[in-house]
Amino acid sequence: MEIWDGHCHLSGYAGTPDERVGKLVALADRMGVDRLCIFMGANFHYDPTPEEMRAANDEVLDGLRNWHHHAFGFVYLNPNHLDASLAEFARCVEQGPMVAIKLWVAQHCDSPDVDAIVTRAAAAKAPIFQHTWQKITGNLPGESTAEELARLAARHPEATFICGHAGGDWENGIRAIRPHANVYADLGGGDPTAGFTEMAVRELGAERVIFGSDIPGRSYASQLAKVYGAQITEEAKRLIFSENLKRLLTPILKLKGVPVY
Amino acid sequence: MTQELIDTNVYIGPWPTRRVPGDDSAALTEMLRGHGVTQAWAGSFDSLLHKDIAGVNARLAQACAASGGLLVPFGAINPALPQWEDDVRRCAEEHRMPGIRLHPNYHGYALDDPRFTALLQAAADRKLLVQIAITMEDERMMHPLMQVPHVDVLPLPDLLAVHPGLRVVLLNAFRGVPMPLVQRLAETKQVCFDLAWLEGAAGLEVLKKQIPLERVLFGSYAPLFYFASSWLKLAESPLSETERAALMCNNAAGLLAAP
Numbered sequence: 193m194e195i196w197d198g199h200c201h202l203s204g205y206a207g208t209p210d211e212r213v214g215k216l217v218a219l220a221d222r223m224g225v226d227r228l229c230i231f232m233g234a235n236f237h238y239d240p241t242p243e244e245m246r247a248a249n250d251e252v253l254d255g256l257r258n259w260h261h262h263a264f265g266f267v268y269l270n271p272n273h274l275d276a277s278l279a280e281f282a283r284c285v286e287q288g289p290m291v292a293i294k295l296w297v298a299q300h301c302d303s304p305d306v307d308a309i310v311t312r313a314a315a316a317k318a319p320i321f322q323h324t325w326q327k328i329t330g331n332l333p334g335e336s337t338a339e340e341l342a343r344l345a346a347r348h349p350e351a352t353f354i355c356g357h358a359g360g361d362w363e364n365g366i367r368a369i370r371p372h373a374n375v376y377a378d379l380g381g382g383d384p385t386a387g388f389t390e391m392a393v394r395e396l397g398a399e400r401v402i403f404g405s406d407i408p409g410r411s412y413a414s415q416l417a418k419v420y421g422a423q424i425t426e427e428a429k430r431l432i433f434s435e436n437l438k439r440l441l442t443p444i445l446k447l448k449g450v451p452v453y
Numbered sequence: 454m455t456q457e458l459i460d461t462n463v464y465i466g467p468w469p470t471r472r473v474p475g476d477d478s479a480a481l482t483e484m485l486r487g488h489g490v491t492q493a494w495a496g497s498f499d500s501l502l503h504k505d506i507a508g509v510n511a512r513l514a515q516a517c518a519a520s521g522g523l524l525v526p527f528g529a530i531n532p533a534l535p536q537w538e539d540d541v542r543r544c545a546e547e548h549r550m551p552g553i554r555l556h557p558n559y560h561g562y563a564l565d566d567p568r569f570t571a572l573l574q575a576a577a578d579r580k581l582l583v584q585i586a587i588t589m590e591d592e593r594m595m596h597p598l599m600q601v602p603h604v605d606v607l608p609l610p611d612l613l614a615v616h617p618g619l620r621v622v623l624l625n626a627f628r629g630v631p632m633p634l635v636q637r638l639a640e641t642k643q644v645c646f647d648l649a650w651l652e653g654a655a656g657l658e659v660l661k662k663q664i665p666l667e668r669v670l671f672g673s674y675a676p677l678f679y680f681a682s683s684w685l686k687l688a689e690s691p692l693s694e695t696e697r698a699a700l701m702c703n704n705a706a707g708l709l710a711a712p
């Protein structure tokens with residue numbers, strides 16, 4: 193079964209970005225994963241300055257250079273530096289090889305600061321991957337929940353969103369995004385708790401569920417298990433493992449002349 | 454001959470806040486058999502919150518007896534309950550259990566508590582293997598009425614020095630026990646760890662540079678975790694045939710055979 197991984201990072205490995213992507217690709221090959229979406233650099237900054245944002249994206253651009261069509265980049269932006277973010281979007285996506293946006297924990301995603309980014313993303317057919325986690329132990333100051341993403345998505349029906357970690361507290365997160373057909377659930381980054389994928393498929397439909405691993409912080413084993421181990425149809429597994437992400441990225445990949453099979 | 458697979462970390466019964474596939478013991482047995490498990494060490498999720506621990510253990514023994522030899526019961530002991538010593542006796546004498554499974558964080562005692570010292574003594578006297586579950590759920594995901602810390606095992610190395618014959622297995626340990634302490638515990642040669650909560654890319658390849666693989670056991674934490682998670686960890690890291698066999702069965706079998 194073809195597998196596209198919608199959630200990979202360059203942190204945790206030593207070496208140049210090219211070497212680090214090489215290590216991710218080698219591990220992916222070992223585990224039968226065909227394509228990787230990579231975002232953020234070796235160091236994760238909660239609220240990156242424009243310089244830190246550019247440095248993180250430079251690492252990804254550098255890492256992608258020798259792995260064309262095998263690895264895709266998502267540009268890391270910070271709504272607290274809107275002008276710099278839009279310039280970075282132009283550099284990395286509109287004029288560069290990257291295909292989507294990553295927003296993390298700098299700013300709550302239902303803030304009006306995010307609207308300009310979403311509008312530009314939609315025009316470029318770039319999906320937006322928004323980290324979400326609702327923690328009973330307390331969120332980071334700018335950390336978004338799935339409910340906040342639902343509010344943003346309601347304002348922008350023309351844009352496409354991926355709800356990172358399906359809200360973390362996925363039993364909550366899946367419910368929050370359910371009414372918004374333009375929001376997809378990322379399975380990556382949490383524990384391989386049984387029933388997660390089954391609930392996502394039941395409530396959202398398999399067409400709105402996307403495999404992501406969050407490697408190298410997580411293991412491929414625990415993340416692939418969420419799909420391989422789920423009591424869902426083979427057709428649903430095919431959608432989750434590759435077809436959905438491929439469908440989301442096809443418009444922008446076509447614009448960039450990347451062949452999609 | 455087919456390869457034996459001993460799963461040292463399964464539970465029967467429903468998780469308190471969620472139903473999952475395989476949370477009745479017949480379905481669990483069938484699922485484990487389907488994955489090639491030849492023996493599974495089972496505790497009971499009922500033991501987390503129930504006060505009638507003797508009843509929980511009797512039901513566990515019954516479920517294991519009905520599994521055709523696949524499930525091996527590890528009874529619960531809560532040393533905060535009156536007469537817990539009799540639960541130890543019943544586990545050993547009546548149910549013939551090879552070990553016990555403790556949940557100090559759910560039962561509200563720390564490992565420097567004198568009751569825990571007495572419990573270790575009782576386990577050592579009866580040659581029971583002691584499993585301690587460190588973490589049952591990511592602390593960020595817990596039900597607001599059931600927020601439970603990881604078990605702090607810092608007192609354990611000193612306690613084990615008193616009982617050189619005692620063998621301890623820490624279940625779900627790799628989120629809650631810092632690596633330097635994992636290494637210190639591994640050095641005692643009295644403590645093993647199951648791999649259900651091992652995370653990170655090529656986790657076993659990384660882990661075997663930190664502790665000897667003879668200290669590591671296969672454990673799935675099924676049915677709360679997808680069984681495939683631990684199973685695929687054996688594929689994610691390059692392992693020799695000897696290492697694979699040690700993880701899959703030899704290390705665990707050695708614990709039950711220990712004098």
Ligand SMILES: [Zn+2]
Nearest residue numbers: 199201381406
């Ligand atoms: Zn991530």
